[in-house]
Amino acid sequence: MKHGRQVVKVEEVTVLLGGFPALARCSFDVYEGEIVLIAGSNGSGKTTLLKLCAGVCGFRDGAAKVFGIDLRHSRSEVRRHVGYVGHASLLYNELTVTENLKFIASCLDIPQDKAFSYAKEFGISGALLSQLVGTLSAGQRKRVSLASAFSRECELLLLDEPHASLDQDGKELLEIASVRFKELGKSVVVASHEFERMLILSDRRYRMDSGQVFSE
Amino acid sequence: MLKAAKVIALKDLRIELRSRVVLNQILPFVVVVLIIFAFAFSKYPTLLVTVAPGLYWVATLFSSLLALQRSFSLETENGAKDALILYGLDPAGIYVGKVFAVLVEMVVLEVFLTLGIVLLYSVHLHELVDLAFTGLIGTLGILAVGVTFSAMTSASKAKETILPLLLLPVVAPVLLSGTKAWENEIAGKAGLGDPWVGLLILFAAAFLSLGTLTFGSVLEE
Secondary structure, three states, X not given: OOOOOEEEEEEEEEEEEOOEEEEEEEEEEEEOOOEEEEEEOOOOOHHHHHHHHHOOOOOOEEEEEEOOEEOOOOHHXXXXXXXXXXXXXXXXXXXXXXXXXXXXHHHHOOOHHHHHHHHHXXXXXXXXXXXXXXXXXXXXXXXHHHHHHHOOOOOEEEEEOOOXXXXXXXXXXXXXXXXXXXXXXXXXXXXXXXXXXHHOOOOXXXXXXXXXXXXX | OHHHHHHHHHHHHHHHHHHOHHHHHHHHHHHHHHHHHHHHOOOXXXXXXXXXXXXXXXXXXXXXXXXXXXXXXXXXXXXXXXXHHHOOOOHHHHHHHHHHHHHHHHHHHHHHHHHHHHHHHOOOOOOHHHHHHHHHHHHHHXXXXXXXXXXXXXXXXXXXXXXXXXXXXXXXXXXXHHHHHHHHHHOOOOOOOOHHHHHHHHHHHHHHHHHHHHHHHHHHO
């Protein structure tokens, strides 16, 4: 199912990491208002593809555009429209949850209330807010990362293994937030091992193997 | 740029206030360095007075290395450096914020360092304002280079050794000019009009400009 305008267009892209082709002539697209699932084994290139779309990593051959912006020339412009949650939490261990959320809100120029309301939605509230991030469990850190990514005023969310470390409750909250995000006409790309979980929610699915993408 | 600089500087200083790495780890290192030299030259107290300006700048340089490494280890932990790129903060602002935060930490350290030199080496300081200005501008020069190099080496596994190898040769002019300027100021021969102070100002201005212009490319690598 394809909706509206094309948000991501990756054509025949090759990304080399240390001489190794992490993406090999890979083509991939995402449309407005859809949830796209990417499945694949470890090392298949899922993370590299998401980082490419987030404007974090460059590429060698091919063409890639996000919101019509050429990733070869304007990666920093693309980043303004994209939220990304990766394996790392992107948080500071020696700041409290509140301080981290305030810092992120200041960086992104979004109201602090918005960041806190998403944190509450992901079950981060009360005493947890004044706890140092370094003392949180991996699942709690993931919840804070997800809350900060969802609170961005972005049109495209790239979630790399978002279910990792989350408990059942956390996974359900993530799915509710993803569906709500999609209902706003925004797009979500999820790279996940929890294929069965995301299958029902996703509009389209891709499978990755050896740096190549196959549509399902 | 200033908004990004403020956000980064406040964040770094808040983390330092909580962790107190500068006060609890780097300051003891500086004190130990001063004491070791005091023991080494204990038979020649006049020599200690003579070499005190050089020791001050060597201690400042080494403690700057530790403070810079600490500053960027915060960003490599949990991939926070990627977050700064993703948030779309002005790279020049990130650079200025980092320089400012480490400068504040170094100023605190240098107050203790100066006290140590007075107490342990019996150096009489007269032109305190001149000495403080020279210390500040020299440290700014070291950090102007150091923040760029720390960002470049922060992802390397051998960052602890690569950073000194890169930084020390480049900031050698600061060590030389700072030492000469302090010698002259302690001897009451020259003030802020000293050409060595001029060289420190030129060095800091040149590398601050270069760092502000190039930090975006450094972060992207």
